[in-house]
Amino acid sequence: MKRGFDWATYLAAVHRDHPGLTEAIMTRLEADGSNPYRWLARAVSPRARDVLDLACGAGAMVRELEQPGRRLIGLDLSEHELAVATERSQAPFVCADARRLPFADDSLDAVVSALGRW
Ligand SMILES: C[S@@+](CC[C@H](N)C(=O)[O-])C[C@H]1O[C@@H](n2cnc3c(N)ncnc32)[C@H](O)[C@@H]1O
Structure with missing residues (x-):
């Protein structure tokens, strides 16, 4: 067995x-008109603005959460995922590390993460 497998490098690839x-x-897990993204979106208050x-990733949650007056932003470490996200949504996307968020404290109303791990 190969030792020292670098999981983070593998996932980035x-x-x-x-x-x-x-x-x-994930969107193949559709049943009764719902899927995991729709399920998670229900946890976000309609009053959450930012x-x-x-x-x-490719921005599925961002698109799920779009509503008039809401400002959404997607953040991911992978520029390749973000290239797809940008094709699918007009929302701004930021390439950054979740461990060093480029946002001021208290500048957001809600944060979601689907299958995020860092
Ligand atoms: C399993 S995917 C989930 C993508 C998306 N949330 C979805 O459900 O479709 C995990 C995502 O986490 C991103 N990621 C991993 N480590 C990260 C980090 N330190 N900061 C930001 N994003 C990270 C990966 O690039 C990948 O897009």
């Missing part, structure tokens, strides 16, 4: 080579 794959899989999707 997965997102480089298969951007949008998580969303493609909303961050952390580790947004």
